Amino acid sequence: MIKRIFSVLMLAVFALTLASCASSEGSTGDDVLYVYNWGEYIDPEVLTMFTDETGIEVVYDEFETNEIMYPKIEAGAVNYDLVCPSDYMISKMIENDLLQEINMDNIPNRENIGEDYWKNAESYDPGNIYSVPYVWGTVGILYNKTMVSDPVDSWGILWNEKYKDEIIMQDSVRDAFMVAERYLGYSMNTTDEDELQEAKELLQEQKHLVQAYVVDQVRDKMIGNEAALGVIYSGEAIYTQRENPDLEYVIPKEGTNVWIDAWVIPRNAKHKENAEKFINFLCRPDIAYLNFDYITYSTPNIPARDLIEDEDIRNSPIAFPVLSDYDLEAYTYLGEKADRHLSALWREVKSY
Numbered sequence: 176m177i178k179r180i181f182s183v184l185m186l187a188v189f190a191l192t193l194a195s196c197a198s199s200e201g202s203t204g205d206d207v208l209y210v211y212n213w214g215e216y217i218d219p220e221v222l223t224m225f226t227d228e229t230g231i232e233v234v235y236d237e238f239e240t241n242e243i244m245y246p247k248i249e250a251g252a253v254n255y256d257l258v259c260p261s262d263y264m265i266s267k268m269i270e271n272d273l274l275q276e277i278n279m280d281n282i283p284n285r286e287n288i289g290e291d292y293w294k295n296a297e298s299y300d301p302g303n304i305y306s307v308p309y310v311w312g313t314v315g316i317l318y319n320k321t322m323v324s325d326p327v328d329s330w331g332i333l334w335n336e337k338y339k340d341e342i343i344m345q346d347s348v349r350d351a352f353m354v355a356e357r358y359l360g361y362s363m364n365t366t367d368e369d370e371l372q373e374a375k376e377l378l379q380e381q382k383h384l385v386q387a388y389v390v391d392q393v394r395d396k397m398i399g400n401e402a403a404l405g406v407i408y409s410g411e412a413i414y415t416q417r418e419n420p421d422l423e424y425v426i427p428k429e430g431t432n433v434w435i436d437a438w439v440i441p442r443n444a445k446h447k448e449n450a451e452k453f454i455n456f457l458c459r460p461d462i463a464y465l466n467f468d469y470i471t472y473s474t475p476n477i478p479a480r481d482l483i484e485d486e487d488i489r490n491s492p493i494a495f496p497v498l499s500d501y502d503l504e505a506y507t508y509l510g511e512k513a514d515r516h517l518s519a520l521w522r523e524v525k526s527y
Contacts, residue, residue, distance in 0.1 A: 410472030
């Protein structure tokens with residue numbers, strides 16, 4: 176835990192450095208790389224190692240959601256060289272010409288990424304031209320065995336009155352609607368108005384049971400026994416189980432989202448070759464392992480898995496599930512009009 180606190184402080188320093196550099200006319204040298212990534216989504220030691228090996232300074236900033244990240248890239252106020260969006264958001268960025276092609280010849284370590292993940296990536300990046308997979312996982316229910324007496328195998332338990340004020344939901348429009356849509360038997364990519372209205376009303380019906388809509392705080396609340404049930408990403412679930420053995424993770428029988436977060440290079444990036452060097456560095460098995468050990472999100476890097484000494488983790492159905500055992504679906508980009516409509520429905524849920 177001390178290591179994580181220290182690492183968070185280090186990332187804060189990187190973020191402050193970025194703010195300083197971004198406002199400076201003199202920060203356009205060749206030996207720098209501006210990275211925009213999710214919070215606590217890389218081992219800070221990896222950044223130091225990259226700088227030590229290449230002489231390239233990594234200037235680092237963080238975002239909480241894809242929806243916060245996107246307008247900053249679209250506006251181009253900061254010339255980020257490398258960003259780590261989720262699958263459906265990569266589709267949107269490609270469609271709106273916000274990305275440039277990656278020179279895969281500069282990333283020989285890409286061969287360490289499993290073929291299944293490249294195939295999955297075709298759904299949001301046809302031809303695998305603009306992105307390189309970084310981490311992946313599923314969305315499921317985390318529950319406390321000492322606080323939940325009912326079987327946990329369905330999204331339906333999140334509507335059980337018995338657990339009023341003990342339920343944590345994701346403060347994410349796609350993830351929240353996914354839960355309701357899959358529970359209703361619909362695709363998580365539906366744009367059918369009747370289905371969307373039904374999902375909205377189901378989430379409104381649930382709202383009085385929900386303790387909080389949060390993002391990163393799900394794991395902390397569950398570790399601290401502050402809630403009985405929470406919607407969580409599989410990587411976060413692995414970390415919570417390390418801290419609290421009473422916690423279990425389940426992929427509900429109605430199915431869920433399987434996702435990939437991947438590295439992309441924005442159209443206005445000024446240090447493209449440095450970005451490609453960094454992607455190649457991250458695809459090294461030893462580096463991919465360090466990141467997996469730190470962030471606990473599943474790695475698509477096959478040789479890196481072999482470096483995991485703990486057999487229970489290496490064979491964990493949470494970290495590395497057999498995908499064919501579950502009803503899984505990836506998010507797709509729904510288009511600007513559908514995005515705006517879904518966001519409006521989510522506002523109706525939260526203001527209900």
